[in-house]
Amino acid sequence: MTRRRVPGQRAIIDRRALTERISALASGDDDNRQAIVTALREALDAGREELARRLLEKPSAGHDCVAGHAFLIDQLLRVIHDYVTAHVYPVPNRTAAERLAVVAVGGYGRAEMAPHSDVDIAFVTPMKRAPWCEQVIEAMLYLLWDLGLKVGHSSRTIADTMRMAKEDLTIRTALLEGRLVWGDQELYEELRARFWQEVVKGTERQFLTQKLEERNQRHKRMGDSRYVVEPNVKDGKGGLRDLQTLYWIGKNQHRVETAADLVDVGLFTQTEYRSFRRAEGFLLAVRCHMHVITDRAEDRLTFDLQRQVAERMNFADRPGKSAVERFMQFYFLQAKRVGSLTGVFLSHLEEETTRAKVRTGFFAGWSPKSRDLKGYVISGGRIRAPSDDWFEKDPVRLIEIFQLAEAEGVEVHPETMRLADRDSRLIKSKVRKDPRANALFIELLSGRNDPETALRWMNEAGVFGRFVPDFGRVNAQMQFDMYHHYTVDEHTIRAIGLLSETERGLLEKDHPRNTREIHKVASRRAIYVAVLLHDIAKGRGGDHSVLGAEVARELCPRFGLDQKETDLVAWLVLQHLLMSSTAQKRDLTDPKTIEDFVAEVQTLERLRNLAILTAVDIRAVGPGTWNSWKGQLLGELYDAAKERLRLGHKRRGRAERVDAKKAVTAEALGEKAYLVEQAGELLSDAYWIAEPEDIIAKNLIQYEEARRIEDHLSIHCEVDEERGASLVSVIAPDHPGLFYRMAGGIHLAGANIIDARIHTAMNGYAVDNFLVQDLNAQPFREDTQIRRLKEGIRKALQGEGELVPKLAARPLSHLRAKAFEVAPSVNFDNSASNHFTVVEVTARDRPALLNRLAHALYKANLIVQSAHITAYGESAADTFYITDLTGSKIKTPERLAEIEAALLEAASDRKQRQLESA
Incomplete structure (x- = not known):
């Protein structure tokens, strides 16, 4: 400028x-x-x-x-x-x-x-x-x-x-x-x-109001966060347009000719102007590189462009952080700086406008009343430091100001934010070890009003990262994947906000269990500290859960937590992925799943805290990441684990559980209760344990219908609001390859399978239940969608056309996934189930994946008992419970190696990439 x-x-x-x-x-x-x-x-x-x-x-x-x-x-x-x-x-x-x-x-x-x-x-x-x-x-x-x-x-x-x-x-x-x-x-x-x-x-104030409103509307269109992982360099929050808006307003108010003149009129200090120029220069350079690379006016810094711009700007890999992650961290630090400069700039303009406004009539000579609080001045809903050297006299006040803002429900005045930013360098070892400073920080972190906003201000001012240097290390750090929507610090602060909302009952509709349980935790501050630290060690070149637990053991005593609280926080950080991984990747009807989970959790207090942490962690990943299906899975795991922990054993044995389910199902069937004896006897105990009573009742009615129709193929689809998906039940004479063909047909209809249970009755009928969603993680609701789903399955089962070419030709739901390399991996676990070998395949997500994996298992003469599908942005983790043709686990190393090779070949996306580039 x-x-x-x-x-x-x-x-x-x-x-x-x-x-x-x-x-x-x-x-x-x-x-x-x-x-x-x-x-x-x-x-x-x-x-x-x-x-x-x-x-x-x-x-x-x-x-x-x-x-x-x-x-x-x-x-x-x-x-x-x-x-x-x-x-x-x-x-x-x-x-x-x-x-x-x-x-x-x-x-x-x-x-x-x-x-x-x-x-x-x-x-x-x-x-x-x-x-x-x-x-x-x-x-x-x-x-x-x-x-x-x-x-x-x-x-x-x-x-x-x-x-x-x-x-x-x-x-x-x-x-x-x-x-x-x-x-x-x-x-x-x-x-x-x-x-x-x-x-x-004469229209300066009107212009100011209009430009700020225009800026707010633009931010809303762009995601209203400067920490989105594919930012718009020009129009996004913290981007070039925000800097230009400051210049426009300054020029309109003061007729400045250059951005440097903003210093002369007092809107910036010389230091702030240099910061303005650095941020502007970097953002302009990034935009120029994007235009050169794409040979067009491209302003969205997409994943594929991030790699190329990072390389052109000479960012290099470092231990624990790739070049692109280092580049994006620097990018977000500049965007953060733009936000800080905006606050300072607008506060000056506001003061100018307030001074210029002459009160007349009844309000002449009147000004809003201010009050004193521990030496600070609170006026007009804002708290401000009383003098320029306020923080220099006592650096602990740099923590206190944000704690008081949270407790009083007021904003920190932008001028005081400016002072805090300038004086954040005063936070050194002595302040970090100060018991009063740590007590104030924990009081802020676990505040009863709105800790999220106060912590975000603290982060914007640079105080958060100085007081908790481990947090400073993840400041503006992006996670180069399609699963996480925000930088690590923004994700963490959002998670703390969600924890506070849970405690205040604002999320009761989505999280009724957690809303009840959070008031039973032994230590409020322990759960808040656990949420703060759960991702603290990301980007260090190792398992962030293990490294984070070590950080927790160092920080918790400093924060004033006792040994019991420290042990709990360290365990929660270490195992913060355990519950979501178990719920989404394991068969919750398999008793061994619950036994293994409970063996690790050990106490009801740990379970309660882990459930709360898991929910806020998933939800803080980004919009749409949480859904009712995940909520149901976590709820089932919680209830089953709680029962085992309270009673110390299973409430009922296998036979008793089957009998109980049969009784409930018979009651639900009413006049068709005879089906429990007639058709139910053909289904194994594993079926009765695996399926919920409402689905069993539907299956039995559908089975009766399948026996009556000519081709004995019955496909039933309906919306299951409770599970946040559509239930697809297929009953047909079993034959080899049935599962992989069904999977292909479902996906050709535009659906994603999120869970699958496969059963075979004693008379040779397959009874398979799928939960499916559309590409927006919503159930199939429209009649045309359901009709397309049924037709897709029927055609696939009747062998009409080759499935694999059709699937490969379908566009990938996430075209951005092409920017990532996901090396396929296969892991076997023979200890996770008493009856089945559990195999987990991780690969780049794409249309034909589940079909190809199921086909590879079929060709390897394996029987799939259940499948659990989890998507993490560009990658997918598909878990199968399998046996050989005799119903036994697969244990010999040679056989496992053979299966692994077949699955790796199926998981490879070489052919898909060739198709995409053709």
Whole structure:
């Protein structure tokens, strides 16, 4: 935003030489228009190549790059203008109406252009356009379009421009940055004078309000967080547009010409301005690299671009952190800085406006009453430090200010945020060890009002990371995958907020069990500290759960937690993934699953805390990550584990459990209760234990129907609101390959399988139940969807067409997954179940995956008893409970190695990638 002199200008474009070349072409007798366009295009291409070369040499020189591109366009416009006015439409003696000013507006007016930015121009004429002006403008535009430039243009008189600027905020903003490129200087000066006098004067506050509202709406469209993992560099929160908004407001209020002038008018300190320039320069460089890589105006920093930009900007791998993660961490630190600068800037403007506002009438001489709290001043819903050296006198106050803000339900004044940011360096070892500081921090962390917001302020001010250096290490750290939506620090702060909302009863609808149980925990502060520390060791090059438990053992005593609380927090951090992994990847009807889980959990207190931590952790990953199916799985695991922990054994043996289920099912069936004896006897105890009573009742009615119809194939689909999915039950004569064909048919219908239970009755009928969702993790509700689902399964089972080619041809639901390498892996566990071998396959998620894995198991002569499918963004973890054809576990190393090889081949996405790139 500061005007820069572009170095090495003639190496970018030599205007004199280009003008001479075009004049020579224009002076010939022939129509040389095409040759002139070629000369201009060659100059444009050469200039872009030179600037791209410079960007590679100095990959962080964002200001130089954008100024260079603006200079290149300036020179081309001047050459084009002179060519058109001298050779195409020459007028020896122009009238007063035959005057034209070519004005750069918007980003181009700021002399700030990325390689493929729009060329925003205003053609200004003194009065109703003369034919000559229209001809010149049209000729210039055709030449610019022939060069392949995207031109945003307007052609207006000064009077029209003033009228439209008053009515349209976008036009007013663009003119605010107007700059004469070429043409009539006097006309331009008149435009500027009238703009400031007629449009700006007296409307400064209105403009401020409108721009801030425009910014808020833009943030909402972009996700309303500066920590989204695929940020928009231009329009996202903490992006270039936020910096530009500050400049626009400052220029409109104070008529500053450059961003540096914001220091002179007191809106920034010199240090803040340097920070402004660093953030702006980095973001501009990133945007320029994106334009060069994609060869288009691309502003969204997608996963595939992140790798390439990181490489071009010379970020390297470090232990525990890849180059792309280091690059994105630096990116988010700049975005965070933009947020801090915005707060400071707006607080100054607010104070200016408040001072300028004269109260009249009844309120004359009245000002809002302030009150004192422990030396701080609370006024207008904000708390502020009373003096510039307040934190220097006692650095513990840097913790206290945020604790008081949370307890009192007030905001921290932006000016005090500025002081806290400046003085955060005062937090050293002595402050970290101070018992009072730690007590205040724990009081804030477990606050009863809104700890999330206060902790976010604390993080924005740089105090959080200084006081808890381990947290500082994950500050702005992204997780380079499609599962996590936020940086580690943002995810953690959101999780703390969700924990607080759970405790306050705000999430009772989704988490009724946790809302009850959180009030029974032995230590509130222990669960809050566990949520704070659960991801604290990410990016350290090892198992973050193990390393995090070690961090917890160091930090908890410092925070003032006793030994019992420390042990609990360390265990929770160590095992914070245990419950979600067990619930989503294991068969909860298998008694061994519950036995193993309870053996690790050991106490009801641990179970209660782990359940709460698991729910807030999943939910804080991002929008849509939590759903009722996950809630049901976690609830089933919790209830089963709680029963075992309270009673010390299973309440009922296998036979008793089967009899109890039969009794409940018979009652639910009413007049069809005879089916429990008639059809139910054909189903093994494993079926009765595995399936819920409501599904069993439906299966038995459906089985009776299947026996009656000609092909004995019955497909039933219905929405299961409680489980957040659609239930698909298929009953048919069993035959080899039934499961993999069903899986293929379901996916061809556009559904994702999230759970599958496969059973075979004693008379050879297959009874298979699937829970499926659409690509948005919602049940299939529409009649057309359900019809398509049934048709897909029927065609697959009847062998109509080859499944694999059709599946591979389906587009991947996450096209962004192509940016990731997911090495397939296969793990066997013969101790997780008493009756089955459990095999877990992890691979890149794609349409044909489940079908191919099931097909590989079928070809290996294995029987799948149940399947559990879990998606983590770009990767999928599919777990199968299997036996051989005799119903036995697979134990011999040779056989396991053979199965592993077959599954790895099926999990490989080599063919899929070939199809995608074809």
